[in-house]
Amino acid sequence: MSQQRQGNAPGNAGAVPAFPDLPEATIARLPEYLRALHNLAENGSDTISSEGLAAAAGVNSAKLRKDLSHLGSYGTRGVGYDVALLVDQIEYILGLDQRRAVALVGVGNLGHALAGYDGFASRGFRIVALFDADPALVGETINGLVVRHIDELSRAVVEEGIAIGVIATPAGAAQGVADELVAAGVTSILNFAPCVLSVPAGVDVRKVDLAIELQILSFHEHRKASLTALPGGRGASTVEGANQEAVGS
Amino acid sequence: MSQQRQGNAPGNAGAVPAFPDLPEATIARLPEYLRALHNLAENGSDTISSEGLAAAAGVNSAKLRKDLSHLGSYGTRGVGYDVALLVDQIEYILGLDQRRAVALVGVGNLGHALAGYDGFASRGFRIVALFDADPALVGETINGLVVRHIDELSRAVVEEGIAIGVIATPAGAAQGVADELVAAGVTSILNFAPCVLSVPAGVDVRKVDLAIELQILSFHEHRKASLTALPGGRGASTVEGANQEAVGS
DNA sequence: CGCGATTTGTGCACGCCTTCACAAGCGCCT
DNA sequence: AGGCGCTTGTGAAGGCGTGCACAAATCGCG
Numbered sequence: 236m237s238q239q240r241q242g243n244a245p246g247n248a249g250a251v252p253a254f255p256d257l258p259e260a261t262i263a264r265l266p267e268y269l270r271a272l273h274n275l276a277e278n279g280s281d282t283i284s285s286e287g288l289a290a291a292a293g294v295n296s297a298k299l300r301k302d303l304s305h306l307g308s309y310g311t312r313g314v315g316y317d318v319a320l321l322v323d324q325i326e327y328i329l330g331l332d333q334r335r336a337v338a339l340v341g342v343g344n345l346g347h348a349l350a351g352y353d354g355f356a357s358r359g360f361r362i363v364a365l366f367d368a369d370p371a372l373v374g375e376t377i378n379g380l381v382v383r384h385i386d387e388l389s390r391a392v393v394e395e396g397i398a399i400g401v402i403a404t405p406a407g408a409a410q411g412v413a414d415e416l417v418a419a420g421v422t423s424i425l426n427f428a429p430c431v432l433s434v435p436a437g438v439d440v441r442k443v444d445l446a447i448e449l450q451i452l453s454f455h456e457h458r459k460a461s462l463t464a465l466p467g468g469r470g471a472s473t474v475e476g477a478n479q480e481a482v483g484s
Numbered sequence: 485m486s487q488q489r490q491g492n493a494p495g496n497a498g499a500v501p502a503f504p505d506l507p508e509a510t511i512a513r514l515p516e517y518l519r520a521l522h523n524l525a526e527n528g529s530d531t532i533s534s535e536g537l538a539a540a541a542g543v544n545s546a547k548l549r550k551d552l553s554h555l556g557s558y559g560t561r562g563v564g565y566d567v568a569l570l571v572d573q574i575e576y577i578l579g580l581d582q583r584r585a586v587a588l589v590g591v592g593n594l595g596h597a598l599a600g601y602d603g604f605a606s607r608g609f610r611i612v613a614l615f616d617a618d619p620a621l622v623g624e625t626i627n628g629l630v631v632r633h634i635d636e637l638s639r640a641v642v643e644e645g646i647a648i649g650v651i652a653t654p655a656g657a658a659q660g661v662a663d664e665l666v667a668a669g670v671t672s673i674l675n676f677a678p679c680v681l682s683v684p685a686g687v688d689v690r691k692v693d694l695a696i697e698l699q700i701l702s703f704h705e706h707r708k709a710s711l712t713a714l715p716g717g718r719g720a721s722t723v724e725g726a727n728q729e730a731v732g733s
Numbered sequence: 734c735g736c737g738a739t740t741t742g743t744g745c746a747c748g749c750c751t752t753c754a755c756a757a758g759c760g761c762c763t
Numbered sequence: 764a765g766g767c768g769c770t771t772g773t774g775a776a777g778g779c780g781t782g783c784a785c786a787a788a789t790c791g792c793g
Contacts, residue, residue, distance in 0.1 A: 254710045260750060266699040270678055284770065293680035297752055304772055312771045313759040329699050330706025337698065348597030349694070354678060358695040359702065398705050399698065422708060423701040429519055429603060431542035439704045441697050445598070446607040448690050449586065449648065450515040450578050452672040453608065455688045456647050457579025459671060461503045509780060533740065546743095546782055553742055561741040562789040 257328075261302045267292045268299070269325045270358075276318050284315040331359035338392060338421070339401045340366045340412045342375070342382050345427055346403030350377045360399075364391045368408065385415070392419035399423045406430040413440075506577075510551045516541045517548070518574045519607075525567050533564040580608035587641060587670070588650045589615045589661050591624070591631050594676055595652030599626045609648075613640045617657065634664070641668035648672045655679040662689075 257265075271291035275283055285303075289296035303310065308324050310316040326332055337360050339350055349355075350365055366385045367373060373384045383391065391397065400416040402409050402424060409428035416424060417438055426432055426442045434440055506514075520540035524532055534552075538545035552559065557573050559565040575581055586609050588599055598604075599614055615634045616622060622633045632640065640646065649665040651658050651673060658677035665673060666687055675681055675691045683689055 254707055258750075262703050263696075263700060265703070266693070266696040267680075269699075271680075285772095286770085291680065295752070297754095298750090300771065301751085301773080310771055311759065312757075313761090313769050315770070328703065328706070330702045330709075331699065335698075335702055335705065344600045344602075345597050348594050351593045352694065353593075354693075354695045355698065358699065360695070360698050399701055401698075423705050425697050425701060431516075431520075431540065437708070439701055441701055443692065443694070443697055444515070444603075445601065445692070446603045446609070447512075447515040448674050448692055449584075449604065449609050449650075450518075450580065450607065451512060452648055452674060452688055452690055453579045453584055454511050454514070454577065456584065456672050457577070458503055459686070460579075507780075534742095535740085544782065546784095547780090549740095549742065550781085559741055560789065561787070562739050562791090564740070 255306055255328075257305050261305055264292070264294065264298075264302055265306075265325050265329060266358075267294075268302070269322065269329070269331075272318055272322050272325070276322065280318055282311075282315040283318055285310070288316065326359070329359075334359055334361050335399055336361055336363045336395050336397045337399045337401060338362075338364045338366065338388065338395075338397045338416070339403060340385065340388070340416070341402060341404035341408070341428075342367045342372055342377060343403065343405075346401075347377060349401065349403055349427075350380065362401075363395045363397065364388075366391075368404075385412070388415055389419040392416070392421060397421060399425070401425045401427070402432075403427045504555055504577075506554050510554050513541070513543065513547075513551055514555075514574050514578060515607075516543075517551070518571065518578070518580075521567055521571045521574070525571065529567055531560075531564040532567055534559070537565065575608070578608075583608055583610050584648055585610055585612045585644050585646045586648045586650060587611075587613045587615065587637065587644075587646045587665070588652060589634065589637070589665070590651060590653035590657070590677075591616045591621055591626060592652065592654075595650075596626060598650065598652055598676075599629065611650075612644045612646065613637075615640075617653075634661070637664055638668040641665070641670060646670060648674070650674045650676070651681075652676045 268288065271288060272283070275288070275291065283291075285296045285300045289299040292299065300310075303316070303321070306324060306328055308316070308321060337355070339346060339362050342350060342365050346365075346367075350362060355362060362378075362380065365377060365380050365382045366388050367382050368385045370384070373382050375382045392400075397419075398421060400421040400423070402412050402416075404412055406428045409426060409430050410432060413424060413426070413432045413434060417434055422437060423439045424432065424434065424441070426440055427444075429444050429446065432440050432442075517537065520537060521532070524537070524540065532540075534545045534549045538548040541548065549559075552565070552570070555573060555577055557565070557570060586604070588595060588611050591599060591614050595614075595616075599611060604611060611627075611629065614626060614629050614631045615637050616631050617634045619633070622631050624631045641649075646668075647670060649661075649670040649672070651661050651665075653661055655677045658675060658679050659681060662673060662675070662681045662683060666683055671686065672688045673681065673683065673690070675689055676693075678693050678695065681689050681691075
């Protein structure tokens with residue numbers, strides 16, 4: 236590894252290990268590696284081989300090694316990777332060393348569940364504010380947080396230092412909420428509403444559409460069915476095996 | 485377009501428009517096109533240009549045209565695409581003409597919300613059975629469905645003709661549930677549990693991990709912050725604009 | 734009927750990502 | 764100390780996906 240930490244900050248004394256620019260595909264897999272590593276750490280493993288970690292994360296071992304090499308991580312040849320060290324490295328890269336504050340807008344059916352979802356708290360995030368436009372929901376307490384009216388969003392974002400917003404409103408309200416989030420200073424949005432958001436440059440949007448995932452599965456069902464129905468079709472056994480397609484680009 | 489509907493079933497008289505093998509990337513975008521088309525249809529549009537539809541779906545128009553050309557779809561040069569026809573084509577390809585039956589396992593926090601999520605019903609899916617292992621939850625009625633014990637899963641899958649299962653259990657229980665689903669005959673699984681599932685060939689798995697999406701956003705936050713902090717950093721304005729990264733491979 | 738405006742469908746080139754295969758490095762055992 | 768086995772890190776090749784740019788096709792109008 237010749238060029239880890241390529242110094243784009245010339246005079247910096249190495250205090251901040253300047254930011255490597257990782258391929259998007261790699262970034263999307265890092266959280267999965269992190270989860271697998273936490274599992275391994277709980278089971279008492281000190282080191283793990285690329286083969287082992289790859290299996291735990293559901294990817295090819297060559298891919299895993301290349302991913303890790305991108306972030307300049309040191310494994311030890313003949314031994315493997317130090318689990319604790321790798322956890323720290325990945326958490327640092329992902330910016331999870333600081334527990335990030337998240338605002339959630341829309342506490343309807345889905346939003347309510349997200350507000351109570353353990354997985355966020357246990358993986359580096361704190362939902363610090365809930366908002367809704369419906370007066371009937373404002374005031375309700377969910378998981379220790381009081382739902383506030385969306386008009387208070389702007390102030391809360393500033394006061395709590397919120398950089399990430401989650402939209403769990405109906406599609407019709409999503410763009411308006413996104414605009415308010417951006418105006419308040421939020422620079423990353425996770426959108427559960429089934430619609431395209433338009434945001435200014437510098438704001439990142441990721442979209443999760445639950446129905447789309449089912450529709451993709453439906454396509455494969457349809458394909459499998461039409462294969463088995465074909466005269467010469469060899470049935471579903473022609474499909475490649477054990478494909479674990481992770482979501483997220 | 486010379487080779488639409490390449491007849492892999494030689495003697496078939498065209499009754500079944502033999503299955504084109506679309507690129508995965510295209511498949512993942514079809515549901516988004518479909519959603520945009522439904523919106524357009526509601527607004528009374530009869531035809532739509534590739535430019536217009538691309539904007540509504542948040543993609544490049546060239547990409548959209550290439551995607552649609554893959555499924556042998558007919559647009560009219562100088563005019564655009566027939567909205568109703570395109571809806572039918574995409575719904576057929578995705579296998580949404582038949583409302584697919586879905587089983588949902590795990591009605592905890594997240595599962596409860598999924599069971600009540602309108603977006604499934606309105607886009608071609610019927611959740612027909614709910615299961616949980618916790619006796620305290622069995623018997624509860626959610627959205628008109630009674631939660632059954634997971635032991636009844638196998639019978640229900642057969643009786644109701646269920647081909648798609650959704651796992652919304654804790655990570656520890658997910659692999660066991662997946663095994664039972666597969667044993668019962670389910671061939672597609674949507675997994676919300678944060679773990680890797682291992683399934684036999686011929687079974688498709690898609691994974692949605694809500695925390696992972698946030699972690700990817702967190703990375704970009706971290707990156708943006710480190711850029712603005714840099715001596716020569718030109719701030720967040722260097723990021724490419726309005727990037728709408730859709731989730732799903 | 735012919736022409737211009739418009740829009741689709743696609744050949745092509747480029748870049749990203751994946752995968753293979755192997756050299757380089759590390760630790761352990763004798 | 765030396766050799767052997769194991770594992771990482773990476774060069775190179777191949778495949779896939781994207782986006783440009785343009786030819787082909789269709790409609791409307793004079």
